[in-house]
Amino acid sequence: MGAAVPTFRLILFLCLLPAIAVADPARWRSEWPQTDFSMTSVTDWSEIRSGGPGKDGIPALDAPKFQSAAQSGDLAGTEPVITLELEGAVPRAYPVRYLIWHEIVNDTVAGLPVAITFCPLCNSALTFDRRTPAGVLRFGVTGKLRHSDMVMYDRETQSWWQQAEGRAIVGTLTGTTLRALPTWMESWAAFRERHPKGLVMVEPAFNRSYGRNPYRGYDTAAKPFLYDGAPPPHGIAPLARVVRVGDRAWPLTRLARLGELREAGLVLSWRAGQASALDTANIAQGRDVGSIRVRDASGRDVPHDVMFAFAFDAFWPEGTWMIGR
Incomplete structure (x- = not known):
């Protein structure tokens, strides 16, 4: 495996050296007695x-x-x-x-x-x-x-x-x-611009390479890690980002192209400037995937997630894909 192999593939290789344990609660009870x-x-x-x-x-x-x-x-x-x-x-x-x-x-x-x-x-x-x-x-x-x-x-x-x-x-x-x-999720610059007197979590006291992405190249991979499910419908790539609100998912590419969407009683907006944490080895140098904000018709922020398409399909198999035209 050469130096160009993404880190997450090395993790996968090391994980598969010993056979992955067959899923059986009896094998987990010693680690999880309670x-x-x-x-x-x-x-x-x-x-x-x-x-x-x-x-x-x-x-x-x-x-x-x-x-x-x-x-x-x-x-x-x-x-x-x-x-x-x-x-x-x-x-x-x-x-x-x-x-x-x-x-x-x-x-x-x-x-x-x-x-x-x-x-x-x-x-x-x-x-x-x-x-x-x-x-x-x-x-x-x-x-x-x-x-x-x-x-x-x-x-x-x-x-x-x-x-x-x-x-x-x-x-x-x-x-x-x-x-x-x-x-x-948004860029640090956007948060600091809006909240110059806000607070930011300081570096934890652990020996980690903070600022480095241990999953280099993951969000452009062909398939997810340890996932055997079918690919998402509509030709959407498994690791394409979608904006999930409840059991609905909007492709990020659609939102980024339009800048704002008003659907299902929601206002979804996209703003450039946020690096992908799962692209290059240095998080700050990741490609621009933009930031998402989701509000209701009254302007109140709404819980949402920006997740990979395969995960939405796995956990919400009957969910609605807001792909537009």
Whole structure:
């Protein structure tokens, strides 16, 4: 394998050297003794696979530190951040250069416990309210994938959660759904321009190559990592980005071409300037994929996701494709 081979292919090669364990809850019980595998919505256990790292091998972050946006000089203007704007709180930016290595940030903003999540393999960036009928949960990374999407777990009940859906799929909380909050990915320059007095998460105290993309070339690959499903319909490439709102998906190429769409009671807008975190080795140098904002007819931000087409098709097989004409 030469130096030009994308990093994610090397990861795939290393993961496949030992045979990938057959999906069987009995083989997981030693690592997950507190997880109730008898309670699950999963009908085909072969859908859940090891992504390589074990439990907490990708370490989630708790209680992150922040600094003023005006004082931060580490981020390039094109770098993507996940923006959280809550009423009564100073807006916060969570750089994807950190989330690509940690995938989950457990934070509390204006008294609201939140989980900021990012699955690089699906490009899914979602923020959830951590309050549930079972109490406030703290999330970690199982190291498992389902349809190439991160399977999270909560530390309180050891239940497993599908990140793309915000839904518990294994354990005592099976069927519980987290409330998604309206956050979005945009360029650091756009956040700083709008919120010069905003806050940005500081670099975590881990030995990671922050700013480097370990999945170089992934979002232009022919097929997703550890995914055997059929390609999306309408000739859409598996790793093409779509804007998902509920069970509808708009191709990003359509939105980027038009700049703004008014459909299904929503206003979807596209703005240039955000680098893809999953393109070049240096995140800041990734090609421009633009930033998305989704609002309702009253101008209120709406929870949404900008994910890969294959993942939308896998989790919403009966969903509606807003492909236009």
